[in-house]
Amino acid sequence: MKYFEPTSIDEAVAILAREDDARCVSGGATLVAMMNADLLSPSTLVGLRRVSGIEGITKNQQGLRIGAMTTHATIAKSGLFVAGMNVINRAANQIAHPPIRNMGTIGGSISHADPAADFPTALIAANASIEVSGMDGQRLIPADEFFLGYYETAVAENEFVTAILVPKGPENAVGEHVKVTRVDGDFATVSVSLVLAFNENQCSYARIAVGAVAATPLHLDEADAVLTDSALTDEDIDNAAALLVKASDPIDDVRGSANYRRALIPRLLKRAVSLLKTDA
Amino acid sequence: MSTDKQVITLNINGESIELLLDGGETLLETVREQLGMTGSKRGCNQGVCGACTMLVDGEPVRGCLALSSACSDRSITTIEGIADGLNLSPIQEAMVEHGGLQCGFCTSGMVLTLSAFLAENPKPTREQVRHALSGNLCRCTGYTKIVHAAMHVAEAYSA
Numbered sequence: 001m002k003y004f005e006p007t008s009i010d011e012a013v014a015i016l017a018r019e020d021d022a023r024c025v026s027g028g029a030t031l032v033a034m035m036n037a038d039l040l041s042p043s044t045l046v047g048l049r050r051v052s053g054i055e056g057i058t059k060n061q062q063g064l065r066i067g068a069m070t071t072h073a074t075i076a077k078s079g080l081f082v083a084g085m086n087v088i089n090r091a092a093n094q095i096a097h098p099p100i101r102n103m104g105t106i107g108g109s110i111s112h113a114d115p116a117a118d119f120p121t122a123l124i125a126a127n128a129s130i131e132v133s134g135m136d137g138q139r140l141i142p143a144d145e146f147f148l149g150y151y152e153t154a155v156a157e158n159e160f161v162t163a164i165l166v167p168k169g170p171e172n173a174v175g176e177h178v179k180v181t182r183v184d185g186d187f188a189t190v191s192v193s194l195v196l197a198f199n200e201n202q203c204s205y206a207r208i209a210v211g212a213v214a215a216t217p218l219h220l221d222e223a224d225a226v227l228t229d230s231a232l233t234d235e236d237i238d239n240a241a242a243l244l245v246k247a248s249d250p251i252d253d254v255r256g257s258a259n260y261r262r263a264l265i266p267r268l269l270k271r272a273v274s275l276l277k278t279d280a
Numbered sequence: 281m282s283t284d285k286q287v288i289t290l291n292i293n294g295e296s297i298e299l300l301l302d303g304g305e306t307l308l309e310t311v312r313e314q315l316g317m318t319g320s321k322r323g324c325n326q327g328v329c330g331a332c333t334m335l336v337d338g339e340p341v342r343g344c345l346a347l348s349s350a351c352s353d354r355s356i357t358t359i360e361g362i363a364d365g366l367n368l369s370p371i372q373e374a375m376v377e378h379g380g381l382q383c384g385f386c387t388s389g390m391v392l393t394l395s396a397f398l399a400e401n402p403k404p405t406r407e408q409v410r411h412a413l414s415g416n417l418c419r420c421t422g423y424t425k426i427v428h429a430a431m432h433v434a435e436a437y438s439a
């Protein structure tokens with residue numbers, strides 16, 4: 001297996017285009033596990049750790065730019081995730097265990113597009129966009145349009161993820177990520193990412209994304225609309241959750257049955273709302 | 281032999297070592313199979329159990345998931361680099377004293393994880409120790425004695 005370590009985005013794209021069957025490797029926490037399990041054996045690996053300009057979190061006018069190579073641990077410890085952007089920080093803190101958080105990167109996580117992963121829903125709740133680089137330069141893909149199916153994204157051949165752009169969102173917003181797991185540090189049986197803003201006791205803004213209940217993270221404008229301008233009573237939450245349950249398409253697997261997953265949606269949404277009510 | 285192999289220099293336990301590596305080779309494979317250092321264990325080879333834990337630039341990582349080629353210019357510590365000759369490190373000493381091991385399969389990972397954790401958090405609570413060990417599985421001890429050992433070292437540090 002060949003191994004390259006390009007130092008610029010252009011060089012990385014050139015190698016991806018030149019080599020047959022080349023794969024990016026960021027943290028390797030998923031790719032190498034798949035190679036160890038003989039699920040995958042690419043002929044070439046393109047290590048991204050030396051590519052300049054794609055690591056770390058920077059603040060700008062619009063919000064934050066998170067380099068694709070930024071680890072979960074760096075995001076989990078960062079103080080930059082203010083207001084609703086906090087949903088991303090909260091998700092990072094709940095991914096696996098400390099050693100995996102030292103290795104795994106946000107770019108690798110979303111590129112792998114596991115429907116049970118924590119960042120995909122968090123990025124949708126935060127209304128983020130994904131910056132992808134290729135031969136023709138860069139393009140931005142809204143998180144809502146990035147995940148296409150099980151382990152499938154809108155990243156085209158010879159492109160790779162270089163950054164995640166997170167808008168500040170409403171100033172008074174708050175964000176939370178909750179998940180149910182079989183044991184500490186596991187992938188989610190179901191997860192909910194939620195961003196809310198309050199005006200007195202009234203909800204003035206809501207964005208909900210549910211993980212591990214379909215091939216892609218579930219986000220419905222209609223469910224957000226049920227919570228927006230409501231008083232967030234149990235009935236409001238149940239109504240929003242009912243729409244999400246209806247649109248969900250969960251599977252039975254080792255982490256839980258489809259029915260159990262459906263039952264978790266309203267429960268987790270309530271838990272997230274009540275945590276955010278105490279934060280706000 | 282495949283022509284895809286490259287000569288890479290790794291810094292392991294303070295020593296620079298030149299190795300011929302395939303791009304897909306993991307640190308665990310390099311350390312165990314090329315260097316014959318078998319203190320790092322292969323439990324699951326999937327990142328789940330922590331038996332392969334090593335420190336890379338001082339931080340615990342999974343040796344089974346780390347590509348060796350991606351570790352050139354980084355400083356790698358395995359369990360073989362923890363003791364000072366025949367003098368055990370404080371956490372090794374405490375593991376022995378408190379019965380923090382039975383079969384020993386998880387022990388190198390436990391010791392490395394705790395070494396890194398205690399270096400950063402010299403006065404942890406029991407709960408923080410348990411959290412730090414959440415990525416290391418032990419099938420024998422029930423964890424209690426490992427946590428005792430860590431708390432003992434922490435108390436000795438702060439005394």
Ligand SMILES: Cc1cc2nc3c(=O)[nH]c(=O)nc-3n(C[C@H](O)[C@H](O)[C@H](O)COP(=O)(O)OP(=O)(O)OC[C@H]3O[C@@H](n4cnc5c(N)ncnc54)[C@H](O)[C@@H]3O)c2cc1C
Pocket residue numbers: 023024025026027028029030031032033048068072094095096097100103104105106107108109110111112116117118119155159160161162185186187188326327328
């Ligand atoms: C034991 C264990 C428990 C875990 N638990 C959780 C959990 O609870 N929640 C969770 O969300 N995740 C979990 N994960 C996944 C982990 O946190 C990482 O998100 C994941 O490993 C991917 O990140 P990486 O940087 O390691 O990617 P890699 O393994 O390097 O790559 C993953 C895939 O993405 C591709 N790729 C990598 N970088 C890019 C890029 N910049 N552009 C395009 N393609 C790219 C690779 O070719 C590969 O196909 C767990 C992993 C393990 C091993």
Ligand code: FES
Pocket residue numbers: 321322323324325326327328329330331332333342343344345
């Ligand atoms: S062998 Fe690496 S985590 Fe189990």
Ligand code: FES
Pocket residue numbers: 380381382383384385386387417418419420421
């Ligand atoms: S002592 Fe046997 S697995 Fe921990």
